[in-house]
Amino acid sequence: MSLNVKTQQPVVISEKTLARVAELKSRFPEGKHKSALLTVLHEVQDENNDWLTVDAMDKIAELLNIKPIEVYEVASFYSMYNQKPVGKYMFEFCRTSCCVTRGAEDLIEYTCNKLGVKEGEVTPDGLFSVKGVECLGACGYAPMLQLGDFYHEFLTPEKMDQLIEDCKAGKVEKLSKV
Amino acid sequence: MGKKILLEHVNVEGIHTYEVYRKVGGYASVEKALKMAPNDIVEEVKKSGLRGRGGAGFPTGMKWSFIDKKSGRPRHLVCNADESEPGTFKDRYLMEKLPHLLVEGMITSSIALEANLSYIYIRGEYMWVYRILERAINEAYANGWLGKNIKGSGYDLDLHVTCGAGAYICGEETALIESLEGKRGNPRIKPPFPAVVGLYGNPTVVNNVESLMNIPWIVENGGEEYAKIGVGRSTGTKLISASGNIRKPGVYEIELGITVEDFVMSDEWCGGMQTDRPLKACVPGGSSVPILPAHLLFKTAKDETRLMTYESMSDGGFATGSMIGSGGFIVYDDRQCVVRNTWNFSRFYHHESCGQCSPCREGTGWLEKVTWRLEHGYGSMADIDLLWDIQRKIEGNTICPLGDAAAWPVAAAIRHFRHEFEYHVRYPEKVKDRKHFEHEPWEQVKHLMTKQEAVLV
Numbered sequence: 107m108s109l110n111v112k113t114q115q116p117v118v119i120s121e122k123t124l125a126r127v128a129e130l131k132s133r134f135p136e137g138k139h140k141s142a143l144l145t146v147l148h149e150v151q152d153e154n155n156d157w158l159t160v161d162a163m164d165k166i167a168e169l170l171n172i173k174p175i176e177v178y179e180v181a182s183f184y185s186m187y188n189q190k191p192v193g194k195y196m197f198e199f200c201r202t203s204c205c206v207t208r209g210a211e212d213l214i215e216y217t218c219n220k221l222g223v224k225e226g227e228v229t230p231d232g233l234f235s236v237k238g239v240e241c242l243g244a245c246g247y248a249p250m251l252q253l254g255d256f257y258h259e260f261l262t263p264e265k266m267d268q269l270i271e272d273c274k275a276g277k278v279e280k281l282s283k284v
Numbered sequence: 285m286g287k288k289i290l291l292e293h294v295n296v297e298g299i300h301t302y303e304v305y306r307k308v309g310g311y312a313s314v315e316k317a318l319k320m321a322p323n324d325i326v327e328e329v330k331k332s333g334l335r336g337r338g339g340a341g342f343p344t345g346m347k348w349s350f351i352d353k354k355s356g357r358p359r360h361l362v363c364n365a366d367e368s369e370p371g372t373f374k375d376r377y378l379m380e381k382l383p384h385l386l387v388e389g390m391i392t393s394s395i396a397l398e399a400n401l402s403y404i405y406i407r408g409e410y411m412w413v414y415r416i417l418e419r420a421i422n423e424a425y426a427n428g429w430l431g432k433n434i435k436g437s438g439y440d441l442d443l444h445v446t447c448g449a450g451a452y453i454c455g456e457e458t459a460l461i462e463s464l465e466g467k468r469g470n471p472r473i474k475p476p477f478p479a480v481v482g483l484y485g486n487p488t489v490v491n492n493v494e495s496l497m498n499i500p501w502i503v504e505n506g507g508e509e510y511a512k513i514g515v516g517r518s519t520g521t522k523l524i525s526a527s528g529n530i531r532k533p534g535v536y537e538i539e540l541g542i543t544v545e546d547f548v549m550s551d552e553w554c555g556g557m558q559t560d561r562p563l564k565a566c567v568p569g570g571s572s573v574p575i576l577p578a579h580l581l582f583k584t585a586k587d588e589t590r591l592m593t594y595e596s597m598s599d600g601g602f603a604t605g606s607m608i609g610s611g612g613f614i615v616y617d618d619r620q621c622v623v624r625n626t627w628n629f630s631r632f633y634h635h636e637s638c639g640q641c642s643p644c645r646e647g648t649g650w651l652e653k654v655t656w657r658l659e660h661g662y663g664s665m666a667d668i669d670l671l672w673d674i675q676r677k678i679e680g681n682t683i684c685p686l687g688d689a690a691a692w693p694v695a696a697a698i699r700h701f702r703h704e705f706e707y708h709v710r711y712p713e714k715v716k717d718r719k720h721f722e723h724e725p726w727e728q729v730k731h732l733m734t735k736q737e738a739v740l741v
């Protein structure tokens with residue numbers, strides 16, 4: 107894990123998120139509010155450019171009344187939490203077997219070439235990044251990628267071009283908020 | 285068309301909403317269960333012969349009878365919706381389409397277990413499904429199926445959904461419990477089993493989504509009726525998520541007992557191969573189960589017809605059989621490379637190892653490295669034996685079965701496709717092309733292997 111202290115950004119936790127955190131805590135018995143940690147990390151990450159600063163994690167520790175280390179160790183264990191800045195639109199391609207049988211490797215290559223990045227990199231304008239991830243439970247609808255809360259399935263180079271255009275035009279929804 | 289237990293109403297317009305679901309008879313099993321003695325429900329589930337649909341196939345009724353009801357500690361039912369085994373996408377389909385069937389199954393099962401606080405743990409990537417479940421649960425509360433004194437019965441139940449954040453290991457039941465407690469997903473050493481010490485130290489049952497969705501039907505129609513479907517000890521229906529090089533990938537509900545050949549070739553299910561390229565191999569139960577070469581898929585080694593049942597699929601043991609596992613049915617045609625696929629799976633397990641025990645943490649790393657170099661044309665004949673040796677040293681020596689799950693695919697690939705591994709060693713310049721078998725399938729190059737050359741070591 108790289109705890110990135112230099113590239114800071116102010117922590118944003120809205121009233122709406124605070125109310126959500128309270129509701130999430132209420133799902134667990136008294137004294138067991140730590141159970142809400144994984145969900146709260148998602149909520150806060152969504153509100154803070156899709157990555158978690160140390161300050162954000164410290165704030166979460168405070169909200170759940172646990173030690174900061176308990177947040178760090180969880181944030182670093184699970185692959186969906188980012189501890190470094192990512193592209194505004196992060197394409198998370200499934201690279202596992204079933205998707206490979208349907209051309210996932212070609213599509214990842216195509217996208218990286220088109221955007222001029224390698225897997226794990228962010229485009230200079232901060233708009234896109236590409237990441238290879240493991241099976242997303244869409245094996246029959248391959249090749250596919252995850253973007254925010256949503257899946258884009260049965261992809262082709264043409265659909266990829268369109269998706270990139272739509273992202274640039276700000277027409278792509280990332281969150282499935284309530 | 286075979287019998288449908290889970291998907292009977294899947295195409296009803298608006299079935300994800302409470303009103304429509306209730307109109308087609310939804311929540312009737314809760315009404316019935318509230319009038320039954322909890323242990324009688326457990327007996328019905330035992331009679332049904334239902335086996336866990338998460339992968340291991342452990343009888344559900346028996347698992348329920350182990351839950352500690354004597355200590356007087358609170359009990360919990362936890363639904364395992366972590367679905368991350370490569371090839372498996374049935375639970376997502378079920379929850380997206382029929383969220384209320386899961387809620388109903390959770391309530392009826394919680395009544396049987398006398399649990400008053402239950403959870404659905406869903407993988408973090410299924411965030412939009414999480415929202416669907418949240419909505420369904422809210423609707424169930426609003427209509428009096430959850431909360432205090434449900435339908436005047438005196439029984440209280442709270443049910444909530446909570447999510448993971450990208451870790452296959454959290455599908456292992458004790459890792460799931462840790463994760464649900466807000467910790468890293470490190471599996472616990474068993475015993476004690478969750479049925480005695482589970483969530484928050486309380487007796488807990490963990491069941492797969494599909495297992496729990498079968499419960500309403502069993503309670504309404506009786507265990508004996510359920511046991512009439514299927515063959516022998518493989519009772520009921522099973523969802524199979526089919527992917528790979530077939531014409532119609534998707535989720536299918538089959539009666540256990542149809543033939544594998546029908547499942548692959550019939551238009552009712554997979555619809556045959558994707559193109560005119562022939563079938564080469566199949567991983568019939570999710571990435572962890574042994575791969576079967578084409579000649580062992582439709583027939584067993586004894587030349588009997590292979591059926592979609594727990595028994596028939598594993599006929600021949602690991603030497604010539606496989607497992608039904610999670611129902612993740614992956615079909616490969618002759619463009620696909622078994623060595624590349626083995627590397628792909630090994631990378632997956634290495635990535636997903638929680639790192640607690642060294643045979644798994646180090647062993648999966650070595651499996652990935654050695655399969656990588658074989659696939660990319662840098663391997664030696666000794667590497668093939670080395671792989672065999674590594675996988676053998678992982679199996680059985682770890683805290684949780686992820687170690688075995690990483691070892692088995694490698695062992696099976698070498699067992700059935702050793703010639704392909706050797707080809708990679710002898711013709712490195714050919715395999716450096718990622719699509720080597722797409723351009724020159726095995727059938728076209730296998731004659732090269734009969735050539736006597738200086739043995740490369």
Ligand SMILES: Cc1cc2nc3c(=O)[nH]c(=O)nc-3n(C[C@H](O)[C@H](O)[C@H](O)COP(=O)(O)O)c2cc1C
Pocket residue numbers: 335336337338339340341342344347364365366367368369452453454455456457458490491492493495496684685686689
């Ligand atoms: C590494 C690993 C991953 C697993 N992943 C899942 C999973 O994603 N979903 C699931 O239901 N069971 C999974 N299991 C099996 C669970 O540990 C457990 O046996 C299952 O949830 C029990 O439910 P069932 O009896 O209804 O099948 C996994 C097991 C292991 C060892």
Ligand code: SF4
Pocket residue numbers: 453470471636637638639640641642644645682683684685686687
């Ligand atoms: S076998 Fe692997 S995943 Fe399971 S506890 Fe050990 S290190 Fe973790």
Ligand code: FES
Pocket residue numbers: 200201202203204205206240241242243244245246248370371372
């Ligand atoms: S292998 Fe790509 S979604 Fe399952």
